[in-house]
Amino acid sequence: MAAPPFIKFENVTKRFGKNIVLNDLNLSVPYGQITGVIGASGSGKTTILNLLVGFYKPNQGKIYFQSRDIFKDMNNIKSQFGFASQGTSFYPKLSVRENMYYFGKLYSIKGSEIKKRTQELLKKVQLYEARKTIADKLSTGMKRRLEIACALINKPKVLILDEPTEDLDPILRREIVAIIRKINSEETTVLLTSHLLNEIEGLCDNIAILHNGKIDVMDTPNNLKRKFNKSSLDDVFVAVLKSNSRSDIQQNTKSDSSSPQNEDKSKALMLVKNAKKTI
Amino acid sequence: MLKKLFSIIGKDFRILLRSKESALIVVLGPLLLVLLVSMAFNTTGVHDIKVGTFSLAYSELSNSLVDTLRESQFDVKKIETEQECIDAVKSGDVHVCIIMPPDLDIKNNFSNEIQFYVDNSRINLVYIIIDQISNKIQLRSSQISLQLTQELVDQLQNTRTEILNRKSTVAELINSNSQASSNVNDISTNAANIDVDIKIKDIDISKLKNQSQVVKNSCAAPCNSTEATAVYDTIVSLETKLEAINTKADAILTAKNNIDSKIGSLKDIVSKDSSNIKSVDESLNKITTGIESVKVTSAETIVNPIKPVIKPITQPTKNLSYLFPTLVVLVIMFISLLLSTLIVVREKNTPAYFRNFITPTREFTFLVGTYLTNLLTVVIQLIIVFGLAVYFLKQEIIPVLLNTSVILLLIATTFILLGMTIGYLFNSEETAIIASISIASFLLFFSNTILPIETIPDSLKNLALFNPFVIADTLLKKMILFQASLPEVLNFIYMLASYLAIFFVLAFIAREATKRRV
Numbered sequence: 001m002a003a004p005p006f007i008k009f010e011n012v013t014k015r016f017g018k019n020i021v022l023n024d025l026n027l028s029v030p031y032g033q034i035t036g037v038i039g040a041s042g043s044g045k046t047t048i049l050n051l052l053v054g055f056y057k058p059n060q061g062k063i064y065f066q067s068r069d070i071f072k073d074m075n076n077i078k079s080q081f082g083f084a085s086q087g088t089s090f091y092p093k094l095s096v097r098e099n100m101y102y103f104g105k106l107y108s109i110k111g112s113e114i115k116k117r118t119q120e121l122l123k124k125v126q127l128y129e130a131r132k133t134i135a136d137k138l139s140t141g142m143k144r145r146l147e148i149a150c151a152l153i154n155k156p157k158v159l160i161l162d163e164p165t166e167d168l169d170p171i172l173r174r175e176i177v178a179i180i181r182k183i184n185s186e187e188t189t190v191l192l193t194s195h196l197l198n199e200i201e202g203l204c205d206n207i208a209i210l211h212n213g214k215i216d217v218m219d220t221p222n223n224l225k226r227k228f229n230k231s232s233l234d235d236v237f238v239a240v241l242k243s244n245s246r247s248d249i250q251q252n253t254k255s256d257s258s259s260p261q262n263e264d265k266s267k268a269l270m271l272v273k274n275a276k277k278t279i
Numbered sequence: 280m281l282k283k284l285f286s287i288i289g290k291d292f293r294i295l296l297r298s299k300e301s302a303l304i305v306v307l308g309p310l311l312l313v314l315l316v317s318m319a320f321n322t323t324g325v326h327d328i329k330v331g332t333f334s335l336a337y338s339e340l341s342n343s344l345v346d347t348l349r350e351s352q353f354d355v356k357k358i359e360t361e362q363e364c365i366d367a368v369k370s371g372d373v374h375v376c377i378i379m380p381p382d383l384d385i386k387n388n389f390s391n392e393i394q395f396y397v398d399n400s401r402i403n404l405v406y407i408i409i410d411q412i413s414n415k416i417q418l419r420s421s422q423i424s425l426q427l428t429q430e431l432v433d434q435l436q437n438t439r440t441e442i443l444n445r446k447s448t449v450a451e452l453i454n455s456n457s458q459a460s461s462n463v464n465d466i467s468t469n470a471a472n473i474d475v476d477i478k479i480k481d482i483d484i485s486k487l488k489n490q491s492q493v494v495k496n497s498c499a500a501p502c503n504s505t506e507a508t509a510v511y512d513t514i515v516s517l518e519t520k521l522e523a524i525n526t527k528a529d530a531i532l533t534a535k536n537n538i539d540s541k542i543g544s545l546k547d548i549v550s551k552d553s554s555n556i557k558s559v560d561e562s563l564n565k566i567t568t569g570i571e572s573v574k575v576t577s578a579e580t581i582v583n584p585i586k587p588v589i590k591p592i593t594q595p596t597k598n599l600s601y602l603f604p605t606l607v608v609l610v611i612m613f614i615s616l617l618l619s620t621l622i623v624v625r626e627k628n629t630p631a632y633f634r635n636f637i638t639p640t641r642e643f644t645f646l647v648g649t650y651l652t653n654l655l656t657v658v659i660q661l662i663i664v665f666g667l668a669v670y671f672l673k674q675e676i677i678p679v680l681l682n683t684s685v686i687l688l689l690i691a692t693t694f695i696l697l698g699m700t701i702g703y704l705f706n707s708e709e710t711a712i713i714a715s716i717s718i719a720s721f722l723l724f725f726s727n728t729i730l731p732i733e734t735i736p737d738s739l740k741n742l743a744l745f746n747p748f749v750i751a752d753t754l755l756k757k758m759i760l761f762q763a764s765l766p767e768v769l770n771f772i773y774m775l776a777s778y779l780a781i782f783f784v785l786a787f788i789a790r791e792a793t794k795r796r797v
Contacts, residue, residue, distance in 0.1 A: 055636055075641070078638060091631045094290065103638065105282060106283060106635065106638035
């Protein structure tokens with residue numbers, strides 16, 4: 001029997017007034033992998049992430065984390081998520097270290113443990129030297145790294161990244177991608193959104209394409225290219241956006257991304273990754 | 280939860296202190312306000328009141344009134360015409376115009392009416408000015424009255440002294456009159472006893488003369504006719520002398536009768552004089568008794584028989600001492616409302632709001648954390664304010680410090696929660712601050728601070744009595760000025776506690792309702 005998805009959106013609808021952003025959306029995020037959600041600007045990618053951390057409540061449908069409804073045990077579930085937003089979500093007037101300490105405290109982590117983790121994380125994201133700097137005075141790349149460090153202070157099982165490489169120069173992008181990979185290699189499931197398809201292609205194990213408030217298709221980058229018979233993810237994305245209906249897409253694809261076989265494949269991929277890491 | 284609270288409070292303080300404009304406005308602003316208000320109201324009277332005066336002819340008295348006002352630190356200007364003087368009030372050049380009658384003087388049946396022209400639109404100042412200037416003029420008027428009365432009293436006292444001095448003379452007069460009366464009586468008696476009824480006619484000289492003639496004629500021999508003739512002549516001479524004596528006796532009788540009559544008249548005069556002197560004596564006695572019966576001899580007491588002495592029910596003597604509780608409530612209200620609104624709105628608008636939200640921290644913890652940050656700020660400021668009050672105003676706060684602290688905590692909490700509610704309801708910092716200031720101003724206007732509550736219509740007055748600012752002000756006045764105990768102000772505490780509960784619920788609902796609205 002196949003293992004249940006780590007995170008599961010089940011027929012989730014989210015409206016803002018009359019504007020339906022997510023419409024009966026289904027999404028499964030496998031454990032230990034990097035899953036990317038791609039979509040056009042304003043398609044609802046951030047809404048998916050905000051729903052997952054409880055910032056928004058769905059108008060319809062359920063969201064499960066490890067098979068538990070997240071709104072029934074929100075505080076417990078919140079402690080297992082780390083979120084790095086598209087911009088910054090720390091206090092600009094506090095120093096790097098103070099921000100880490102403050103958010104660590106909000107996760108009820110002991111002071112000594114926060115200090116230890118802060119040191120580790122700041123070294124990991126290469127911000128240790130700037131630990132006493134007021135956050136507002138950090139460069140854009142440093143702010144993004146601090147954002148990720150803050151998201152990791154509680155040792156989350158799931159790291160949620162909203163457009164992590166947005167507005168960064170190529171060098172900074174590479175740095176962030178490297179950090180994400182490093183974090184993922186420590187068995188942290190990563191769910192990210194982006195519209196920079198080239199990056200996502202190399203980073204993500206799975207890619208879900210959001211279109212018209214729904215996940216039209218989800219698979220590994222290679223499978224997607226194969227399914228749509230396209231040479232690049234850009235072309236796949238364009239093909240999906242041009243499709244009029246979900247049935248069109250299903251006709252064009254050879255398998256379903258959320259099939260049990262895919263989940264088995266995810267686990268296998270994870271095993272391979274861990275083996276690589278051990279080596 | 281406690282560690283989270285400390286963390287939230289620590290973070291809030293760091294942000295507040297690192298945000299220079301916030302630190303300046305929120306922390307230093309109210310202290311500056313207190314300092315300025317303290318300097319402004321740390322007096323017992325009003326200053327720089329400009330007075331215009333007009334009189335067609337300034338007399339010595341009018342000039343002395345002007346001098347009195349000048350000595351009382353009023354800025355007095357003599358204005359050329361009555362109309363100019365009134366216009367000066369309208370234009371705000373002077374606060375009050377005083378019109379004095381020409382040749383103002385203290386005379387009988389002379390109306391010394393002094394007219395005041397004031398700008399009633401400055402209702403908060405007009406009564407103070409009228410009171411102050413009337414007091415000064417009244418003081419001068421009283422001085423004049425006192426002077427005149429003193430003269431009267433002195434004259435009366437001199438009269439009494441003179442009468443008392445002359446009393447002995449009157450007594451001497453009575454005594455001498457009595458003696459004179461007695462002497463007159465003696466003279467009268469003695470005169471009455473003088474017998475001047477000399478009956479010389481009873482002596483029959485003619486018979487003696489005839490007998491002597493007979494003797495002479497018959498005595499030719501042996502008797503010497505010469506001797507007989509001599510006897511006869513002697514008798515004739517005697518007769519002549521007796522007749523003279525008789526004439527004198529008659530004159531004496533007439534004189535005696537005359538004397539008797541005069542003595543009688545003298546007796547009447549002496550008796551009448553005695554009666555008059557006694558009457559004068561009685562009158563003088565009556566006058567001295569009358570003067571002595573005047574118990575109040577102090578001119579000041581006669582001029583001001585009733586002295587309205589306004590005794591404060593509290594010890595403080597400076598305006599600020601009376602204003603101090605209001606000032607404290609004002610500071611608490613403004614700091615609490617503005618600071619809590621500012622902190623809440625900034626927290627909502629900070630990029631970190633989202634991260635706070637996704638941490639496993641209850642809404643209640645954030646609510647309490649924000650409240651405690653505000654409370655601590657207010658407490659720090661109150662410590663400074665109270666410290667200054669104890670040092671400069673010699674306010675006796677220490678005996679009531681414990682009870683007052685409870686009340687201050689209650690007041691601060693009420694306004695902080697109100698400010699937080701406003702903060703949660705508004706998204707923009709500007710609108711939230713405007714809302715806070717508007718509410719604070721509304722509460723301030725419908726209180727005793729600007730105008731007495733008694734001056735507003737009944738319906739509004741009844742509402743104003745439930746104004747949390749009025750309740751807090753009344754409560755703190757009772758605690759600080761009258762040193763009331765907590766049970767004495769229990770009703771006010773209940774009212775304030777009700778507001779606190781309402782605002783807490785409102786703040787919580789507002790936070791819950793708007794937490795995802797960012």
